[in-house]
Amino acid sequence: MLLGTILRSGSSDHLVASYGKAAMKTMLVTGGCGFIGSHFIREIVAAARWRVVNLDKLTYAGNLENVKGIAEGEGYRFVRGDICDRTLIEALYSHERPATVVNFAAESHVDRSILDSTPFLETNTLGMQVLLEGARKHNVERFVQLSTDEVYGDLDRLSPSDEEHPLAPSSPYAASKAAADLLALAYCRTYGLPVVIVRSCNNYGPFQFPEKLIPLMIRNILVGKDLPIYGDGMQQREWIYVDDNVDAIAQVIERGRVGEIYNVSTEDEQTNRDVVRLLCDLMADEVGVDVKSLHDRVRFVIDRPGHDRRYAMKAAKIRTQLGWEPRVSLDMGLRRSIRWYFDNQPWLDNVTSGAYRQYYDAVYARAGA
Ligand code: NAD
Ligand code: DAU
Numbered sequence: 001m002l003l004g005t006i007l008r009s010g011s012s013d014h015l016v017a018s019y020g021k022a023a024m025k026t027m028l029v030t031g032g033c034g035f036i037g038s039h040f041i042r043e044i045v046a047a048a049r050w051r052v053v054n055l056d057k058l059t060y061a062g063n064l065e066n067v068k069g070i071a072e073g074e075g076y077r078f079v080r081g082d083i084c085d086r087t088l089i090e091a092l093y094s095h096e097r098p099a100t101v102v103n104f105a106a107e108s109h110v111d112r113s114i115l116d117s118t119p120f121l122e123t124n125t126l127g128m129q130v131l132l133e134g135a136r137k138h139n140v141e142r143f144v145q146l147s148t149d150e151v152y153g154d155l156d157r158l159s160p161s162d163e164e165h166p167l168a169p170s171s172p173y174a175a176s177k178a179a180a181d182l183l184a185l186a187y188c189r190t191y192g193l194p195v196v197i198v199r200s201c202n203n204y205g206p207f208q209f210p211e212k213l214i215p216l217m218i219r220n221i222l223v224g225k226d227l228p229i230y231g232d233g234m235q236q237r238e239w240i241y242v243d244d245n246v247d248a249i250a251q252v253i254e255r256g257r258v259g260e261i262y263n264v265s266t267e268d269e270q271t272n273r274d275v276v277r278l279l280c281d282l283m284a285d286e287v288g289v290d291v292k293s294l295h296d297r298v299r300f301v302i303d304r305p306g307h308d309r310r311y312a313m314k315a316a317k318i319r320t321q322l323g324w325e326p327r328v329s330l331d332m333g334l335r336r337s338i339r340w341y342f343d344n345q346p347w348l349d350n351v352t353s354g355a356y357r358q359y360y361d362a363v364y365a366r367a368g369a
Contacts, residue, residue, distance in 0.1 A: 031105030038066035117172035205242035231303030233273035241333030
């Protein structure tokens with residue numbers, strides 16, 4: 001919805017005028033079967049201004065169900081593959097000739113990076129180099145990298161970070177993403193590759209894999225499990241509904257300045273404790289479960305190693321330069337998410353069959369849950 005609105009609004013008329021329907025340019029989207037990527041793909045295909053090629057390895061986090069209903073054809077093509085595969089990437093750049101690349105592909109979960117950092121370095125850093133190298137060789141017009149507030153590290157007792165804030169990643173995940181950002185900026189300066197970076201805060205919404213805080217809590221409530229909060233639960237995060245982030249990414253693709261970084265944040269800091277408490281209240285309200293029994297299931301478990309206390313970003317740049325604003329309140333976004341997971345329990349069952357149980361035991365046994 002949001003992206004469609006933006007692409008039809010006055011600011012993007014130049015895109016329609018210059019490219020025209022008949023000569024639609026190609027956008028290569030990587031990781032489009034994951035959480036944020038699938039929301040992005042749905043919107044961009046619906047807006048019908050680009051031909052979209054979705055390259056995804058379909059790891060545990062990538063699921064064709066997430067893009068169900070998007071018909072393959074002239075406007076959309078799915079390719080199963082790895083961004084680290086140089087031969088495949090070269091073939092895709094040569095045959096598809098993408099004007100724009102948007103890189104969502106990543107190993108994205110901090111707890112998994114603590115269990116094994118290898119796939120994080122491979123995909124998030126080496127895979128990034130493979131994509132950048134192809135983009136440089138094939139004269140891509142715009143390369144948008146999806147980055148994270150985690151690259152700034154722990155902001156405990158510091159003022160919120162603007163885009164100039166030093167990088168100080170704490171987890172292997174965050175370090176692999178910071179390395180990718182630096183590589184992208186190096187390609188921009190050294191080779192003139194037109195790179196733009198988007199650093200966003202914690203996303204939530206439909207199709208998010210239930211290893212992340214909000215869908216994990218919703219699922220645990222639905223299946224009658226305890227609600228594990230790491231440490232004292234006073235860590236602070238900023239939460240953005242996924243549609244608002246997709247909207248921001250669309251604006252950066254259209255009008256973001258080359259070589260620049262854009263923070264995307266609601267600037268609304270919440271402790272994990274408060275988020276889980278609010279989620280229990282809303283869950284009780286939305287699906288009619290007893291609220292006290294939900295609060296009683298909260299367990300404070302051993303903290304995540306290296307856990308950052310606080311992320312906080314200034315989003316003044318994207319607000320003032322591009323006119324972006326988040327539109328979905330935390331209350332509204334959580335209600336939408338709860339309803340979606342409640343109505344899509346077969347999706348939840350499907351993604352949590354198999355290896356999910358081993359993952360859950362590995363992390364939550366460590367946490368003493
Ligand atoms: P996700 O884990 O839900 O999806 C990642 C997707 O990438 C999956 O479809 C997976 O199959 C694919 N993938 C993984 N390795 C690949 C490889 N080697 N080649 C091709 N495809 C591969 O992630 P997400 O939450 O949608 O995050 C998307 C991007 O946004 C990531 O780069 C992440 O670092 C960044 N980000 C996420 C958040 C958040 O809160 N989820 C916040 C800030 C930034
Ligand atoms: O901040 C942006 C980042 O947000 C993205 O770059 C990452 O890809 C994404 O995974 C997310 O990372 P976090 O580690 O912040 O998200 P997660 O949902 O895992 O955890 C959110 C907070 O909740 C964090 O402080 C840890 C805590 N937590 C998480 C889980 C899964 C718990 O207390 N209990 C849990 O069971």
